[in-house]
Amino acid sequence: MQTILGSGGAIGVPLAKELKSYTDKIRLVARHPEKVNESDELFPADLTVAEQVDAAVQGSEVVYLAAGLQYNLEVWQREWPVLMKNVIDACIRHKAKLVFFDNIYMYAPGAIPHMTENSPIGPVSEKGKVRAGLVNQVFEAVNAGILKALIARSADFYGPGIKSSMLKALVVDNYVKGKKAMWQADATKVHSFTYTFDAAKATAQLGNSPDAYNQVWHLPTSTERLTGKDFIKMIAGMMGVKPRFSILSKTLCRILGIFMPLLKELVEMMYQNDRDYFFDSSKFNQRFGWTATPYREGVKVMVDEALRTKS
Template sequence: MSAASRGVVEPNSTGGLHVVLGAGAVGTRLAVELAALGARVRVVSRSSRPQLPGGVELVHADAADPAAVVAAARGAAVVHQVLNPAYHRWEQDFPPLQAGAVQAARAAGARLVSLENVYLYGRPAGRTLTEDSPHRPHARKGRVRQRMAEQLEVLREDGELDVVQVRASDFYGPGAGDQSAIGDRVLAPLAEGRPAWVLGDPDQPHTYTYVPDVARAMALLGTTAGTAGVWHVPNDPRPLSTRQVLDLAARHLGDASAQLRTTPTWALKALGLVNRTMAEVAEMAYEFEEPFLVSGARLTAALGLKATPYEQGIAATVDDLQRRTAVLQ
């Protein structure tokens, strides 16, 4: 039984070089968190030039090229996989990207810390999702995620690779932008005093995971020995609905409540006929049509990492949007 399944960890830490594959919102924040812990950090990105702390190395390499990834991760003690291909390209691109990360970790003799999501669980059917929830995906992207996750589980269980799998619910937070279900496309209209369009039923309870909490969880698990296994990122445990979360944004903006409009699934499917991304979103709309709650209590109990309250996270997300908007004006 792994330390993760027991809910306990050993006190010694994993030092050395930490290589972060991916420089999006999570990867950039992860570099910040690792640097704050005193780790040596190298970020690998194909083209972006993220704002990184002093002392963090930036290497340009194509994550789709296994040889390039192996070279970029040379000397690593820990490889963090936070890659995120285009939503409509998951089936084609995601498994090879993970294979490259695995190859890089093996070549370096490193631990692999891999970011995952909760699509592989399928519909909650009234259950709060935990690390022990069965894998019952019914959507294509969920099945992709299941295959990828179970491949890593086999490598760990067979003793071939030290693997930590970190799972998050739907992201929100600074830098998440349009990729978040409650990101720029929802918050920008609210900031302008206009109604915002949201997915599904906004009055259903829904767990959102704060991007900086994802980074903190990965940094902590990557620098603590004995954490091999599956962990959920801690989330605000209150079963707030999407409407209640966005009401927090409205109040931070000085309004009493959020004006919301809903996009029905049939409309998403119709849009999907001409927009591939909308077709992919429609496939996952079930998450927003029923209670969708995800617990990260195990990690809090094991390492003391607590979730950022929605009030604080939403305020920081709105402030980040307003700063970026001001720069463009």
């Protein structure tokens, strides 16, 4: 049995499809889980409740933690540490291996221009401190010899059906509405994005590779060094519109955040967009022998879906 905790999100759905290559026994866990494959076992659970997590993990060989919480600092500080403790305790009790789908928030600002698995941990944001704490929880158990686990780390992601993607929300959706695109902080800086289908394929592969455990892995991400302007121009060309855009500064996010809480939450993360942001996945590429989908190919899938939905 391989179990996905947080099965309905941007990664959980394609991950369930990819796991079919490895097992016919897949359990999907969420508050309101829905089948992805016909043979999936559905298990409703609240991951902040220890007893429910324990029951959800029971009988699992590999557990994938792909849950996403509301993008709100208070929610993250209150719920993430509890959720992670529940998952780790359950995996230890039932001798299940853990694959934690993670982001880059815990890296020190100086690492952002070229991130590797060995980049220093030194978060300056409160959300980053939460994420660093989660990684510490995992490796404390690993180093104690009571848990086998790995970190599958992604850059900002993009792909079809992903409403929370910066490319989708700030560029594609705005062009669909006839508005200007928006970009955070500085559109002249390089910014890496991980394609969700690549992330899901790689996460399934890692979870089913015994020698991948007790390590951090960057999920396959294009080596192309495109700037915000490059992405905007590419998307505008695909959509047949002029590449008009405006910049979301910290000040503007604070003002608009009065009416749009999500923008207020982005202010402390703006340092990830005012400098180059390059995500190096060469460790994965060399070990598993494949590379990420080129941006033009992945972006076209995302744009085509948006245009179909519009029509």
